[in-house]
Amino acid sequence: RNSPLEEKREYNPAPFLPSLPPMGASAGKHAFELDARPVENFYKVGSKLGSGKFATTYAAIRRADARPVAVKVLEKSHQKFKRDSALAEIASMARLGDGHPNCVTMLCCFEDDLSISVVVELVPGGELLDRISGNRCLPERHAAGIIQQVLSGVEFLHSVGITHRDLKPSNILFVSKDPESPDYNRVKICDYGLAHQSRVSGIRALVKSADPMSTMCGSPLYMAPEIARSVIRCRQSKDEISEPYTNLVDVWSCGVILYVMVCGYQPFTQWVDLVHCEVPFDHPEFASVSREAKDFISTLLSEDTRRPSATRALKHAWLEDFVVAPAEPVASARDQQPKGVRGIKSRIRHAISAPLRQRTPRRLEGDGGSSFGSSLIMSPHDAQDIILRGRRTDDASFSPTDSGGATGSGGTFWSSKS
Structure with a gap:
């Protein structure tokens, strides 16, 4: 039986594989070509x-060597399709070149009258939050091995001038579901829909002040x-002028993930x-967490003026004390949990006050968001309303949008400013 894509077009075998030209830091905004062949x-x-x-x-198989891959298809007939937004994400992935062991890379991309098809490596091991959702927490050794890989991937992204800007458990994938596989605990960063492309790369891109961003x-x-803080100022000043920030926002996200x-x-x-x-360490689970681990979390979750780069973070003593976590599966604690103890996903949902959890975010027309992601988007006005509620009441908190995915960890917020 033909696949949904093959039903649209006649198959004409070709003897060679398409490839993207290399994209340097000085290349144009969309300095690559989309293959016009099927x-x-x-x-x-x-x-x-x-x-x-x-x-x-x-799911797809490369005909030349039977390599399993994934093909993302963006239908141009979709009312929300924006070609420029799709090209922006493709351009970010093209910058990764041959890639990094902890970053999902793009193999090639195609475009015809009906759709844009992006071929990426297949990462079938599931999301980080899915892996740990049946446990009250992860052992430090496993957490260290995972965050070490994430920071290594972030260091690479920053070295090629890419700031991810949306790191979270749903955007960290495991390579394998097989506990016997050596790749069982190997992770890769995915979803570059909100990624920023710096005008510089290499050593210059690792400098904190290089090419600051301002999009909220x-x-x-x-x-x-x-x-x-920029979201607050945006609302209070009646405009969307925001203070610049750097790629250290990715390091902060790593700190939250580790927490x-x-x-x-x-x-x-x-x-x-x-x-x-203000980082709280008052949960009972922290009683068994080492002082070095809490120090590392506090270091990642510090003000941007004191927050380390990904390169510096990788040299922290806590990480150097641990090797990458062994490939044994983490035993599920789901059945051993005391009555009333919620899993991680449920905890995140119930940490949000009911009135805010019921808010329906709206997507801004003409925003710079990706066409690939499934996250919903809220406007600066909505975000500011949430912030003000949080400042007025004790029970009001974040109102992450329901992404409809498996994380329960909140959707994506994107302003109308590009």
């Missing part, structure tokens, strides 16, 4: 893996305080706590 010439597209608001992902974007529960891994709770459920960088 994707089916080179890939046998099979079953659907999943679908979001703008894209459908299929990210997932509220993982958003750095310098962005959150969730070691204790199973979100560090910030009140915007006022976030903007003041």
Whole structure:
């Protein structure tokens, strides 16, 4: 039986594979070419893996060598399709070149009258939050191995001039689901829909002040305080002028991810706590967490003027004390949990006050968001209303949008400013 894509076009085999030209830091905004030939010439597209608001992902096999891949298809007939937004994400992925062991890379991309098809490596091991959702928390050794890989991937992204800006458990994928596989605990960063392309790369891109950004974007529960403060100023000043920030916002997100891994709770459920960088360590789970681990979390979740780069963070004593976590599976604690103890996903949902949890975010027309992601988007006005509620009441907290995915960890916020 033909795949959904093959039903549209006649198959014409080709003897060679398409490839993208290298994209340097000085290349143009969209300095690459989309192959005009049918994707089916080179890939046998099979079953659907999943679908979001703008894209459908299929499993596929590369005809030349039978390599399993994933193909994201963006239908141009979709009312929300924006070619420029799709090209922006493709351009970010093209910058990765041959890639990094902890970053999902793009193999090639195609365009015809009906759709844009992006071929990426297949990472079938599931999301980080899915892996740990049945446990109250992860052992330090496992958490150290995971965050070490994430920071290594972030260091690479920053070295090529890419700031991810939306790091969260749903955007960290495991390579394998097989506990016997050596790749069982290996992770990769995915989803570059909110990524920023710097005008510089290499050593210059690792400098904190290089090419600052100002767009207010990210997932509220993982958003750095310098962005959150800009949202407040934006609303109070009646315009969208925001202070610049750097790629250190990715390091902050890594700190939140590590906090969730070691204790199973979100560090910030009140915007006022976030903007003041007040990290709580009062959950009972922290009684068994080492002082070095808490020091590392505090270091990552510090003000941007004191926050380390990804390169410096990788040299922290806590990480150097641990090797990458062994490949044994983490035993599920789901059945051993006392009555009333919620799993991580449920904890995150219930940390949000009911009135704010019921808010329906709206997507801004003409925003600079990605066409690939499934996250919903809230406007600066909505975000500011949430912040003000959090400052007025004790029970009001973040109102992350429901992404409709498996994380329960909040959707993505994106302003109308690009």
